[in-house]
Amino acid sequence: MKAPVSVSEAESVVMAVLWHGGAMATEAVVAAIAPERRWQESTIKTLLSRLLRKGAVRATKEGRRFIYAPVLTREQWLSSESEGLLDRLFGGRVAPLVAHFSKQRKLSKRDLADLKRLIEELDND
Amino acid sequence: MKAPVSVSEAESVVMAVLWHGGAMATEAVVAAIAPERRWQESTIKTLLSRLLRKGAVRATKEGRRFIYAPVLTREQWLSSESEGLLDRLFGGRVAPLVAHFSKQRKLSKRDLADLKRLIEELDND
DNA sequence: CATCTCCGTCTACAGGTGTAGTCTAAGCCT
């Protein structure tokens, strides 16, 4: 059980780009993020370094620059984040969370339908 | 839509005590927490002040001390925390989270059974 | 080879957090 690299909010935006586009240089990450998030190039560079230091990404030199590739997978990240929350708030179980949401009327028709289908699937196999 | 007071990890431990025991003085909070968490009284006092400043608790003077009562409810807290996560990770919907858990084999029999019952209930009303 | 360019690194800085020590004054006790 390796220490679960923890990725901050802003860092996760960068990870998302890498998960989506695979290995790429800083420039490409910037191109993918800067428009909406309105971050300076410098900010993204910092985030990449921090992710590198944390071991969440890997960098291979190519000419004078680095190509960054995700090491932490999206699945791992989803798991650690959501299990963390589930543990803290709902005793580590999923059902109480769903119950909470339904009680707060936060379960959309669509969610309900999806859940139903999901449960059925899980049931007969 | 009032700004959703954000409560930190450590602060939430204090909130938990108040949610569980209702209004009480610092002393009682300390008594409830100090044993396991091994926090100094001072730490708990700090957390209470921060919660007060944030408006998550209310304090009424009684003699020379304060009686603290939760303002933020547990439900509100559960909602903001879990919606935050759902939004960030699963497009704000519950089903994808459940799907993720099942894919990772993190759905216990019990969870599954509870979910099934829950869905049925929600379905016929 | 002399320059120029651009990329990664270093530095910065405010705000939040975890964790705790110190001080002051308001009550309580004798």
Added chain:
DNA sequence: AGGCTTAGACTACACCTGTAGACGGAGATG
């Protein structure tokens, strides 16, 4: 009334985070 206790206020401090500017040197260009 005078002293003692103690609760809340103030101060501290390191680390993480969000956000970004500055700079030096390794390549690219002419």
